[in-house]
Amino acid sequence: MKGSRVLVTGGAGFLGSHLCDRLVLEGAEVLCLDNFFTGSKRNILHLMGNSSFELIRHDLVEPIFLEVDQIYNLASPASPVHYQYNPVKTVKTNVMGAINMLGLAKRVKARILQASTSEIYGNPQEHPQKETYWGHVNPIGLRSCYDEGKRVAETLMMDYYRQNQVDVKIVRIFNTYGPRMAVSDGRVVSNFIVQALGNEPITVYGDGSQTRSFCYVSDMIEGWIAMMNCEDFIGPVNLGNPNEFSIKRLAELVIEITQSKSEIVYKSLPEDDPIQRRPDISLAKEKLSWEPHVNLAEGLEKTVDYFRRVLE
Numbered sequence: 001m002k003g004s005r006v007l008v009t010g011g012a013g014f015l016g017s018h019l020c021d022r023l024v025l026e027g028a029e030v031l032c033l034d035n036f037f038t039g040s041k042r043n044i045l046h047l048m049g050n051s052s053f054e055l056i057r058h059d060l061v062e063p064i065f066l067e068v069d070q071i072y073n074l075a076s077p078a079s080p081v082h083y084q085y086n087p088v089k090t091v092k093t094n095v096m097g098a099i100n101m102l103g104l105a106k107r108v109k110a111r112i113l114q115a116s117t118s119e120i121y122g123n124p125q126e127h128p129q130k131e132t133y134w135g136h137v138n139p140i141g142l143r144s145c146y147d148e149g150k151r152v153a154e155t156l157m158m159d160y161y162r163q164n165q166v167d168v169k170i171v172r173i174f175n176t177y178g179p180r181m182a183v184s185d186g187r188v189v190s191n192f193i194v195q196a197l198g199n200e201p202i203t204v205y206g207d208g209s210q211t212r213s214f215c216y217v218s219d220m221i222e223g224w225i226a227m228m229n230c231e232d233f234i235g236p237v238n239l240g241n242p243n244e245f246s247i248k249r250l251a252e253l254v255i256e257i258t259q260s261k262s263e264i265v266y267k268s269l270p271e272d273d274p275i276q277r278r279p280d281i282s283l284a285k286e287k288l289s290w291e292p293h294v295n296l297a298e299g300l301e302k303t304v305d306y307f308r309r310v311l312e
């Protein structure tokens, strides 16, 4: 990786900015591309002025001509609030973005890693989810702009691989949290922490019995690096923490950690909200020798510390 030119699309976002940090640390030349829809300059401010780091303001729906060795394609809103804000744009970003990045990878013979998602499994009927499961996605619902956009991105990766021998990698990311999530991100971990720190009501959607499995950001970045550097395995591979929690339990844990006076309030469950989700990570263990190490309480402590500082 040292000396390689690495493009990170969505690099000013939550996960992208942590990846940029990691790549710069390893001695890569990092090109961070973002349109700042949900990303923020604040996330990468500390990298500005570093001669190994370059920021490009660009919308991935439009093609771009660069010379790079590796591409991490992360550009896409990830929170339901943001991907549903302009669903047509979400589809365009995921589909046109993947086409543009695959065209670039093909032209310059770069390796490309696509950030896919557990959402491609939809509201899963198989539990935990293995990579062999084809999913249960509503193609016409409110979440489909994201779910189907990411499914097409996976399709494009596989077709460019079969048709043009592009060097592709697909990772299916399960709910990941940590410092640099935006205060207004809208996903559950940041919402609960921000509410708890303000002693505001904690908004649990539905009865809170639905489950998610939360992975801390540093574990996720390790998984991506391992996948990018792995030869002869293109995925798709699940990356996530297999410890499963109900959303109600998460709310209680956040209240405990923040010592908040907040009460839990129940709101209606959004359309097509998946009932249960947990990754089977046997494949990642076997092929990448990867597994997460940070447990939820530990990761939440670090995330709470971050939000305390931001909200001060």
Ligand code: NAD
Pocket (backbone or CB within 6 Å): 009, 010, 011, 012, 013, 014, 015, 016, 033, 034, 035, 036, 037, 038, 039, 040, 058, 059, 060, 061, 073, 074, 075, 076, 077, 078, 079, 093, 115, 116, 117, 118, 172, 173, 174, 175, 176, 177
């Ligand atoms: P994020 O919203 O913080 O980051 C997304 C970044 O993409 C932002 O910086 C945003 O400005 C940028 N972006 C959006 N549309 C763009 C466009 N058209 N052109 C250029 N840049 C654009 O979210 P995140 O959690 O960091 O997610 C990063 C990637 O990981 C996304 O592809 C997301 O789908 C995927 N993912 C994340 C999770 C998770 O739990 N965090 C789970 C599954 C998949």
Ligand code: UDP
Pocket (backbone or CB within 6 Å): 079, 080, 175, 186, 187, 188, 189, 191, 192, 203, 204, 205, 206, 210, 212, 247, 269, 270, 273, 274
């Ligand atoms: N959720 C919640 N309160 C919130 C935000 C989310 O109860 O303030 C629930 C949401 O309905 C879902 C779970 O938490 O069941 C995870 O939501 P998130 O948007 O973080 O991720 P995703 O649904 O995409 O996994």
